[in-house]
Amino acid sequence: MDQPVSAEIVERGMRADFLEGARKGLPLIVAIAPFGLLFGAVAIDNGFTMPEAVLMSAALYAGASQMVGLELFGQKIAPWMIVLSIFAVNFRHVLYSAAVGRRIRHFTFWQKMAAFFVLVDPQYAETEKRGEAGLPVTFAWYMGLALPVYLMWVLEAFVGSMFGNLITNPHAIGLDVILPVYFLGLVMSFRSRQHWLPVVIASGAASVLAYKTVGSPWHVSFGAIAGILVAAILAKPEKPEAK
DSSP states (O other): OOOOOOHHHHHHHHHHHHHHHHHHHHHHHHHHHHHHHHHHHHHHHTTOOHHHHHHHHHHHOOHHHHHHHHHHHTSOOOHHHHHHHHHHHTHHHHHHHHHHHTTOTTSOHHHHHHHHHTOOHHHHHHHHHHHHTTOOOOHHHHHHHHHHHHHHHHHHHHHHHHHGGGOSOGGGGTGGGHHHHHHHHHHHTTTTSTTHHHHHHHHHHHHHHHHHHTOTTHHHHHHHHHHHHHHHHHOOOOOOOOO
């Protein structure tokens, strides 16, 4: 008969998973640090107070959407337009949750709620890579990866809001290219996937076209939809199993 697993062994395994996830999160913390600091600085520049900037990072936790919100809050725009614009930028998270959802079916309801709250771009990328490698996506590993990144994001908003005014011209030192380079790195991490190149080309072309015609932030959603359509067209149907 199988011997029951002791609570100590389970706890040790959870601790090991958490630490493994945290180690994966260390490079991510370094990568997003400039962007988090930039958000705090831009928030103050747009009339936010330090507590408001920190609260926005803690409650919304979506870098690109936060930047879009900052630009819109300072203008005389209807609240529903602000919500709709942020939804357009964050539409990719609907796709992320659909993909990651199949990896975390074994989570409890509240674990899934916590997991989806911290489901940002690098969290999705690392979870997908772990799943494709055949490794278990445990709740301890998932939160070990997510929590340090989340806490540092909030801390960076605080630091940026306190000292960001020391950088008088962020564009002069190239801080405005951080977000595009960051997303390019995420896209390149999936280059070994089948049909990666045509999907990226279609998504990029649609996004540029939408940006020139419809405008921001809708180009994000149009680019995502174009990529999905090309991926669906190129996907080979599964062969039925022989009886």
